Amino acid sequence: MFARLERDFYLRNAVTVARALLGQRLVRVVEGQRLAGLIVETEAYLGAQDAAAHTFRGRRTARNASMWGPGGHAYVYFTYGMHYCLNVVAGAEGVPVAVLVRALEPVEGLDAMYRRRTFAKHDTALCSGPGKLCQALAIDRKLDGTDLVAGQELFIERVRTRALPARLIGVGPRIGVAYAGLWAHKPLRFWLRGHAHVSRRD
């Protein structure tokens, strides 16, 4: 029904990939069930130059190794002692850039999502944040490095081919990176304007 995004989609700069991911469908297969959501909010992280990126100044560690690989793989990290966050690696091998997936509109497997998201009372609380969507879709460090083009547990399906009209995309500073000086203010967060499932209202 829906074809996956192919390798070439990911082998581009992080801003282009961050914008093009909006409206596409993230799919997680767990215990034989499909859990899926449309991507409605992303952030681009631009590698060695970017003070907010885990690869700032060329840092290369066990944690961020996936960011150094070729585009089209997952980079999943653990933070604040309890949350996971999912990134889509972009660019060529050796170019450590990625796109943080910040929010989804859940569309398949909401029953299973509610079971994992104990506190959620409404659909808008299931996947409206990077930690929330990882909890809802059972994404943790075991999925770090997953090939989104070839793997069977986590992938992205093409919903739209044409670029969205620019007026439908909100653009602004990234969330939670106030420590990053100049880079805290760069317009590297992208979302579907007015969408109920973004992590913060416009």
Next chain:
DNA sequence: CCCGTGATTTAT
């Protein structure tokens, strides 16, 4: 506003 929570990073 505040706090939980622990891996990772940075300072000593």
Next chain:
DNA sequence: TAAATCACGGGG
């Protein structure tokens, strides 16, 4: 070896 940090989420 020790201390600080953190691309967050939930409660008040």
